[in-house]
Structures are given as structure tokens and as C-alpha cells.
Amino acid sequence: MxxxxxxxxxxxxxxxxxxxxxxxxxxxxxxxxxxxxxxxxxxxxxxxxxxxxxxxxxxxxxxxxxAVDLTNTRVRLGLLHAGKVASRATITQQATAQKAVAGVNGDFFNITETQHPGVAATGASVGPAIADGRVLKAAVPTGQRFGPELPPGTDTDDVLGGSADGRARLDSLALTGTVTSLGRRLPLRGLNQYALAENSVGAYTSDWGGVSRARAACGTDSERAAPCSTRTYEVTVKQGRVVSASATPGSGAIAAGTTVLVGREAGAQHLKTLVKGDRVAVRYGLAAASQRAYRFALGGYPVLTGGKPLPGLDTRTSAVRTAVGIANGGQRVLLFAVDGAPAYRSGLTIAEVAAALKSLGATEGFSLDGGGSSTLVARAPGAAKVSVRNHPSDGTERAVPNGIGVFTQ
Structure with a gap:
């Protein structure tokens, strides 16, 4: 043969x-x-x-x-996650740990660092993340994202979320925050991100995990593969006071109530003015373009709005995909995953994903990570745990940072 x-x-x-x-x-x-x-x-x-x-x-x-009917008061969506921003687990593991009845993989993430020898990939996701109303992280600069080229007019702040009224929506979440010290107030430009904007200061909390923060100073706002900055500084703040400082970003778990500030270029110069004992106040949040409050949110990018595909969607590259459709004004959600078995691995283009979601009745559509990450899990009738329903294209489930979970009472 x-x-x-x-x-x-x-x-x-x-x-x-x-x-x-x-x-x-x-x-x-x-x-x-x-x-x-x-x-x-x-x-x-x-x-x-x-x-x-x-x-x-x-x-x-x-x-x-x-298909998830959010008019049923016993059903809700939530963020599946691996426990820390800079950590990964399979969707089966995440859904089992959080007692979800079904789910799909989520955002694109920092999967490799071949361009930066000696710097470890963090496993952290690209876009914002909110779990149970708690802000976990903000988005990396658009030029630092992993994943396919974005459609025109979209960026890493784009999210799919569940708002306080129980409906699913597409929105944009921008970081708002400040670092106040020595009578000066500096904009906070990062929160638990694997990449910081040039000349900025970012905050890392206990939600980050123990992975090295060195990746934060690598690349530029427009080129992910650009060399790591040599102008860095890190300050640890506990109970509102500086307790230590370092010329390079460190690693290790961050205790609750402690914030590590990482600066690069001009941001590093600002942090160098702080000394042990100085008072520092760090405040942050995620502001929605719609001004709504979100119970959960994760990153990706929109492909369908108002029942129409976004202009400029790719029509050439077919691949295994995961996506979400929103119908009935956010009261019905369609979690969509392409099978990665060899017979079907040719998959869909992004334009075909938008059309497929529309054919199922969606008026809004959102693309999530695909390829070997694409996973859809659900409980079989009478089963205690979820099982994988599609065939992941790697042959086994890939560990990923987050996903969308379906929860029932």
C-alpha cells in the first residue's frame, strides 16, 4: 500500500x-x-x-x-484555568478540578521561546483573564502575541466574557492602574503578563505563579522575537512598602499580599529610585469598552459581529480550530471545535469558521487557540467526569493555560 x-x-x-x-x-x-x-x-x-x-x-x-442555553438559571459559563496564570493543564484536568460538565480550550499562549535562548516559555495566555469576578491578568502588547495574524481592527484586548446579567458578550478589556511612590504616579502597563510594553512597569501577584519573570523584558511592542532588554529592574512590595530589589527579573512563588514590580527601559529607571522601606501603592483593574462588569473573560479574537464576518478574515489557511458562537442576544452559546483526527485534520479557514458559526444561528463569533490545543470535553450521561469528544491533533491532549467551562447546579 x-x-x-x-x-x-x-x-x-x-x-x-x-x-x-x-x-x-x-x-x-x-x-x-x-x-x-x-x-x-x-x-x-x-x-x-x-x-x-x-x-x-x-x-x-x-x-x-x-450548545449552552443561558436562559436556564441552573447553567452558567466560567473560566477554566490551571490555578496560576503561568501554568498549564489539560482541559480534562481543569474541568475535573473545577467540576465543569463540559468545556473547550481557550486563549492563545506563550508556548515557546526559541528566539530567546536561556529564557523559558511561561505558558501564560495572551489576552485578559477574569475568573469568578477576579482579575487575573491583562493583555500583552499586540506585537507580542502568539497565534495567527489578527483581523484588521482587532487587538489583544478583545475578549469573550460572561457579564453580570448572565449573558455572553464580545468586548474589549484594557488595563487601568497606577504605581504611586515618592509623590509621583506612574501608569501601570502590565499585570501578570509574559510580555511588557517597552519603557513600562508591570505588576506580578500571587496569581502569576513561580515561573521566571525574565520573559517580561523580551521582544518589543512590534516584534515578539526582538532581543531581551538589558535595562531591567525589579522591586518587591509587601504590605505597601519596598522590601527588596534586583537588577534582573526573578522567579519563585509570590506570597499573598505581595506585589513584584518589573520595569524595563524607562520603567526600570523609575523603579531604581525606590529604596527599601519606601511606601508604594499599586492599584489596577480591567476597564470594559462597554463599561460592563464581567464575571469571567478570556482572550482570543472576534470573527463575526452583528451577523457579519469581520472584513479581512483569512480564506487560505485551513487548520483545526476552536471557536465560540453567541446567539439570541447572548443567551445561547455555541462552543465549537474541529476534529483533529487524520481524516479531518485539513480543517477550516477562519472565514469558514465564521460561516459555520453563522449557520448555527450565531450573530457573534470568537476564535480561540487551535491546532494541537483544540479540545472539547463533556460528560457522558451518568459519568462522573468529562471525557474528550474530539480527537486532538497531537494524538493526546495538550496542556493549556485556560478554557471555557460549562457549569450546572
Whole structure:
């Protein structure tokens, strides 16, 4: 058997197996909802799982969808996370630890640091993150993000979140904060981020974890791979006073009630004026463009707004994807993941993802991390824990920093 025949044989076998399992085949990417998409398996009251085939530009692919009815007061969405910003775990592990009934992987993240020898990747996500109303982190500069090229007009502040009224929404969350010391007030430009803006000061709290903060001073606002800055300084503040300082960013767990300030270039020069015992006040928050309060939020980028695909979406690169659709004014959410099995790994373009979400009734759509990260989990009826429903393209689940969890009472 030749390699091409082997691939064809695998593809036919996979198609046969999925059809035997009740796969819904042949859905188009535009127009009415895909054939059979109205049927599925009830995971819990208000949560339905379904899978079906889509014929896309690169061939037939297979998708998995969780439809979540947020009008059901016993159902909510929340942030899955690995415990610390700079840490990773599989979505199965995160969902099990947090007792979610279903979920998908989340934001793009700092997965590698091949451009900066000696600097470890942090595993921290790109965009803002809020869990249970608590701000965990802010977004890295757009030029420092990992992931595909962003559509025009979008940036790393873009989020999908659950607002205080229980609805899912697309929004933008910008960091607001100050560092006040010696009668001077300096803008805070970072919070638990793997990359800081040039000439800035960022804050790291116990939510960061113990991973080295050295990556914070690498790259520039426009080039992720640019060399690390040699002009750095770090100050540790405990109970409002400076307790220590260092010429380079450090590592190790940060105690509750302690804040580590990291500065680069002009920000480092400002921190160098502080000495042990000086009073320092650090304040921060995330301000929504809509001025709404969010119970949870995570980063990614919008692909569909007002029922229309964003201009400039990529139509050439097909890949395994994870995305979220929002319908019925935020009262219905569609968690969407492409299967990574060899028969379907050609996947979808971002433009096709937007069309697929629209065909399911979404008016807003949001792209999350894809490729080997794409994972959708859900409990089987009667099961105590979630299981993976798609086939991750790495062959096993990838550890990721966060995701979207479905929780029921």
C-alpha cells in the first residue's frame, strides 16, 4: 500500500466509523443550519452536545458543538484555568478540578521561546483573564502575541466574557492602574503578563505563579522575537512598602499580599529610585469598552459581529480550530471545535469558521487557540467526569493555560 493509499484507507475508515456513530454528514457552510444540527445528546439541562461533518474548501472536516442555553438559571459559563496564570493543564484536568460538565480550550499562549535562548516559555495566555469576578491578568502588547495574524481592527484586548446579567458578550478589556511612590504616579502597563510594553512597569501577584519573570523584558511592542532588554529592574512590595530589589527579573512563588514590580527601559529607571522601606501603592483593574462588569473573560479574537464576518478574515489557511458562537442576544452559546483526527485534520479557514458559526444561528463569533490545543470535553450521561469528544491533533491532549467551562447546579 502506498502512503497516499494508506491515507485514503484511513480516511474512509474514519468516515465509516463516524457515520456508524451517528455523525450528521454533508452540512454546508452557508445558509440554513447544518443538516441534523438540531439533534444531539443532552449533557445536562440546557447543555446539548452534537457532532457532524462539514464540507469545506480543503475537504470534509468533522466538528463538535456544545450548545449552552443561558436562559436556564441552573447553567452558567466560567473560566477554566490551571490555578496560576503561568501554568498549564489539560482541559480534562481543569474541568475535573473545577467540576465543569463540559468545556473547550481557550486563549492563545506563550508556548515557546526559541528566539530567546536561556529564557523559558511561561505558558501564560495572551489576552485578559477574569475568573469568578477576579482579575487575573491583562493583555500583552499586540506585537507580542502568539497565534495567527489578527483581523484588521482587532487587538489583544478583545475578549469573550460572561457579564453580570448572565449573558455572553464580545468586548474589549484594557488595563487601568497606577504605581504611586515618592509623590509621583506612574501608569501601570502590565499585570501578570509574559510580555511588557517597552519603557513600562508591570505588576506580578500571587496569581502569576513561580515561573521566571525574565520573559517580561523580551521582544518589543512590534516584534515578539526582538532581543531581551538589558535595562531591567525589579522591586518587591509587601504590605505597601519596598522590601527588596534586583537588577534582573526573578522567579519563585509570590506570597499573598505581595506585589513584584518589573520595569524595563524607562520603567526600570523609575523603579531604581525606590529604596527599601519606601511606601508604594499599586492599584489596577480591567476597564470594559462597554463599561460592563464581567464575571469571567478570556482572550482570543472576534470573527463575526452583528451577523457579519469581520472584513479581512483569512480564506487560505485551513487548520483545526476552536471557536465560540453567541446567539439570541447572548443567551445561547455555541462552543465549537474541529476534529483533529487524520481524516479531518485539513480543517477550516477562519472565514469558514465564521460561516459555520453563522449557520448555527450565531450573530457573534470568537476564535480561540487551535491546532494541537483544540479540545472539547463533556460528560457522558451518568459519568462522573468529562471525557474528550474530539480527537486532538497531537494524538493526546495538550496542556493549556485556560478554557471555557460549562457549569450546572
Amino acid at each position: 502506498t502512503p497516499s493509499q494508506g491515507r485514503s484507507h484511513t480516511r474512509r475508515a474514519s468516515l465509516t466509523l463516524l457515520t456508524a456513530l451517528g455523525t450528521l454528514a454533508g452540512a454546508a457552510l452557508t445558509g440554513a443550519a447544518p443538516a441534523g444540527a438540531a439533534t444531539g445528546t443532552t449533557i445536562a439541562a440546557g447543555v446539548v452536545y452534537r457532532q457532524y461533518d462539514l464540507t469545506a474548501g480543503a475537504g470534509v472536516t468533522h466538528v463538535h458543538v456544545l
